[in-house]
Amino acid sequence: MLKYLPDILSGVVVTIELALLIVVTGIAAGLALALVRSLGIRPLNWLIIVIVDLFRSLPPLVIIVLIYFGLPSVNLSPSGFVSTWLSLAFVLMAFSEEIFWAGITSVAKGQWEAARSTGLSFGQTLVHVVLPQAFRLTIPPLTNRTIAITKGTALGTVVAVTEILGQASSAMSNSYNPSPLMMGAAAYLVLFLPVVVAARWVETRFAWKR
Amino acid sequence: MPSEIVQFDNVHKTYQMGLVTVEALRDVSLEIQAGEYVCIMGPSGCGKSTMLNLLGCLDRPTSGHYLLGAEDVSQMDDDALSTVRGTRLGFIFQSYNLIQQLTVVENIEVPLYYQSRPEEESRRLAAQYAARVGLENRAHHKPFELSGGQQQRVAIARSIALEPRVMLFDEPTSALDPELVGSVLEVMRSLRESGMTMIVVSHEMGFARNAADRVVFMDEGAILEEGPPAAIFANPAHERTRTFIGQIQRH
Numbered sequence: 001m002l003k004y005l006p007d008i009l010s011g012v013v014v015t016i017e018l019a020l021l022i023v024v025t026g027i028a029a030g031l032a033l034a035l036v037r038s039l040g041i042r043p044l045n046w047l048i049i050v051i052v053d054l055f056r057s058l059p060p061l062v063i064i065v066l067i068y069f070g071l072p073s074v075n076l077s078p079s080g081f082v083s084t085w086l087s088l089a090f091v092l093m094a095f096s097e098e099i100f101w102a103g104i105t106s107v108a109k110g111q112w113e114a115a116r117s118t119g120l121s122f123g124q125t126l127v128h129v130v131l132p133q134a135f136r137l138t139i140p141p142l143t144n145r146t147i148a149i150t151k152g153t154a155l156g157t158v159v160a161v162t163e164i165l166g167q168a169s170s171a172m173s174n175s176y177n178p179s180p181l182m183m184g185a186a187a188y189l190v191l192f193l194p195v196v197v198a199a200r201w202v203e204t205r206f207a208w209k210r
Numbered sequence: 211m212p213s214e215i216v217q218f219d220n221v222h223k224t225y226q227m228g229l230v231t232v233e234a235l236r237d238v239s240l241e242i243q244a245g246e247y248v249c250i251m252g253p254s255g256c257g258k259s260t261m262l263n264l265l266g267c268l269d270r271p272t273s274g275h276y277l278l279g280a281e282d283v284s285q286m287d288d289d290a291l292s293t294v295r296g297t298r299l300g301f302i303f304q305s306y307n308l309i310q311q312l313t314v315v316e317n318i319e320v321p322l323y324y325q326s327r328p329e330e331e332s333r334r335l336a337a338q339y340a341a342r343v344g345l346e347n348r349a350h351h352k353p354f355e356l357s358g359g360q361q362q363r364v365a366i367a368r369s370i371a372l373e374p375r376v377m378l379f380d381e382p383t384s385a386l387d388p389e390l391v392g393s394v395l396e397v398m399r400s401l402r403e404s405g406m407t408m409i410v411v412s413h414e415m416g417f418a419r420n421a422a423d424r425v426v427f428m429d430e431g432a433i434l435e436e437g438p439p440a441a442i443f444a445n446p447a448h449e450r451t452r453t454f455i456g457q458i459q460r461h
Contacts (some may be wrong), residue, residue, distance in 0.1 A: 065214075114307035114365070117266055117294015118321035118372060121289065128320065129309060 004171040004180045011167030026092025027088035034100035055094035063087040068159040080159035092149045103134030147172045216242040221274035249418040250411045252428035266301040266378045283430040300369030300377040306361040308353040315349045318368045319434040331349045339367040359390030379410040
């Protein structure tokens with residue numbers, strides 16, 4: 001069985017690359033949308049809501065398949081890797097936008113008023129006063145969502161991404177033996193369990209003291 | 211200190227609430243001299259908070275003019291208003307609105323930081339103003355470790371550290387337990403003695419009687435009557451004022 005270990009390990013590398021890309025771009029895009037939404041420009045807000053609701057409703061696998069098999073018809077041929085990355089990044093963007101937005105709106109109006117009354121501009125108030133308080137509230141739901149969506153990298157198998165599950169399944173087909181799948185499952189645990197534990201630590205670290 | 215005068219000329223403020231237009235202020239004219247202490251009173255919904263928000267440049271009049279010093283601030287853009295708020299006006303809210311993660315001095319420092327002062331000077335000023343409101347021993351405490359009265363004093367320190375010309379107070383003691391009110395009023399009294407122009411929405415009648423130069427009584431978005439506290443409290447000209455004063459005295 002050990003001869004499949006290098007394949008599984010290369011799958012781990014692909015999964016890590018994919019996961020990091022999704023987390024960084026998805027959360028950054030979600031935050032950017034939430035910030036644009038806080039400007040309160042109505043047509044833009046409607047557009048944001050439509051996009052966000054779309055990506056929150058569609059199953060991630062459907063989005064992956066749409067991008068991978070649909071885009072070639074408009075002469076774009078993203079690889080399986082890119083399709084999976086884009087799909088899950090869009091989904092994470094949509095959920096994280098909602099989470100950031102909820103965080104921003106839950107900061108008391110008085111915080112805005114007090115900051116503005118001491119001469120801070122809209123932007124300074126947002127960055128220095130509102131966002132730091134909003135982030136604390138967003139950490140638990142955000143870490144949860146991020147983990148849930150990032151695990152979806154396994155869906156990449158469907159479009160031939162050689163991540164952990166892809167490697168494990170082909171090893172299984174080649175060896176007529178389910179053990180590589182167990183190795184794959186173990187690899188996911190090794191990868192995501194520390195993330196889950198770290199998320200728990202971050203949540204307690206940033207919890208409100210009252 | 212230059213003689214800064216607050217002047218409202220025929221100020222109107224309307225809000226659109228769905229299909230209904232609410233007239234929050236109707237044709238209000240008011241003049242306040244530098245160093246004056248004016249107390250605004252009136253029943254709930256009479257427009258006193260709207261008035262204070264306009265005075266604090268947190269909102270603009272729908273029509274009419276607001277002269278602060280000799281400058282018309284009623285039509286300024288947002289950036290210019292931010293500067294006015296940061297350099298000439300201080301605003302104290304009913305809820306202290308401190309940043310919970312920051313200590314007393316850090317809270318006082320935030321606006322100073324944005325006035326591009328050197329960090330050391332901001333820090334020194336923040337400590338100095340914390341002491342000014344009697345919180346030198348609490349300088350490194352966080353808001354949740356302080357009483358309501360202490361938190362309100364931090365809010366006052368945060369405002370006066372910017373050396374405003376006019377201080378506005380929107381029911382500064384209404385959220386406080388009775389035994390904590392005194393410490394906040396004490397700070398306000400010392401501000402008054404330093405010659406600060408103060409406009410206070412408050413129902414602390416005893417304090418208004420002793421400290422205020424003038425009481426402005428509002429009802430339904432307009433100024434009903436104004437005058438020295440002794441005259442207004444003892445001998446109000448309007449029935450509305452009389453019943454209101456009667457009610458707050460009873461409680």
